[in-house]
Amino acid sequence: MKSTLPIAVAGASGRMGKMLIETILASSDATLVGALDIAQSPAIGQDAGATLGKQTGVMITSDLGVGLTNARFLIDFTRPEGTMNHARYAAEHGIKMIIGTTGLSVAEQAELQELSTRTAIVFAPNMSVGVNATFKLLELAAKILNQGYDIEVIEAHHKHKVDAPSGTALKMGEVIAKVQGKDLKEWAVMSREGHTGERQEGTIGFATIRGGDIVGDHTVLFAGDGERIEITHKSASRMSYAQGALRAARFLNQEATGFFDMQDVLGLNQL
Numbered sequence: 001m002k003s004t005l006p007i008a009v010a011g012a013s014g015r016m017g018k019m020l021i022e023t024i025l026a027s028s029d030a031t032l033v034g035a036l037d038i039a040q041s042p043a044i045g046q047d048a049g050a051t052l053g054k055q056t057g058v059m060i061t062s063d064l065g066v067g068l069t070n071a072r073f074l075i076d077f078t079r080p081e082g083t084m085n086h087a088r089y090a091a092e093h094g095i096k097m098i099i100g101t102t103g104l105s106v107a108e109q110a111e112l113q114e115l116s117t118r119t120a121i122v123f124a125p126n127m128s129v130g131v132n133a134t135f136k137l138l139e140l141a142a143k144i145l146n147q148g149y150d151i152e153v154i155e156a157h158h159k160h161k162v163d164a165p166s167g168t169a170l171k172m173g174e175v176i177a178k179v180q181g182k183d184l185k186e187w188a189v190m191s192r193e194g195h196t197g198e199r200q201e202g203t204i205g206f207a208t209i210r211g212g213d214i215v216g217d218h219t220v221l222f223a224g225d226g227e228r229i230e231i232t233h234k235s236a237s238r239m240s241y242a243q244g245a246l247r248a249a250r251f252l253n254q255e256a257t258g259f260f261d262m263q264d265v266l267g268l269n270q271l
Helices: 014-026 078-091 106-115 129-144 167-179 239-252
Strands: 007-008 032-038 073-078 095-101 120-123 150-156 205-208 218-225 228-234 259-260
Touching: 007 014, 007 239, 014 032, 014 239, 073 078, 073 205, 073 239, 078 095, 078 106, 095 239, 106 120, 120 239, 129 167, 129 218, 129 228, 129 239, 167 205, 167 218, 239 259
Parallel strands: 007 032, 007 073, 073 095, 095 120, 120 259, 150 205
Antiparallel strands: 150 218, 218 228
């Protein structure tokens, strides 16, 4: 049963890559068969389990042909340009992808959907089961609190994160906007400075915090007159993302092609 899910990991020497590798090695139904990183990485040529004190026999490489030879699944939490190159290769070779990369453009996301006609893809800005449950809670809250409440999305991440707001924060805004019949691009307020005037009714505000080693905190504030409701999710470890990615791989094991998100993986779209 150990070889049911032959998985390769992109960004193998990064914080998320190491957590994914550790999670796969501890799994009873997945096998690490490939580890990718950029050519400039000092980890190239090292065993993928070296930093965990384990010998896996899988060497980190920048060569997709070598790293993905035995893979049926590729988990990618890297950068948009790398992810898109990996996705094109995966579609050409029938490798299923689990993508947690944030900062992808609208055009890049559209290309992923096109590539999913040739392979199966799960794309989600956050693969944590708890975060995806939070998305569902926000749907309900947005329906109930659709009048008389100002909405703010507040997110905090570590100092090394390169995009803002986070993909999870944007997804939260999209969930709320969709329920309320709005286009987030038209109603989002991404920054405030100077004499801004009064808040425009119906807008969705975003606030970003970067510092230290914060894994990921997200709060949506519904502020009314005389009361406020806060829905918060806090990540203490990247383990929840890695576990969610494995759950996505198990879901894709039954799919030949198609474009899915974690709501599909968890069956939340039927609720």
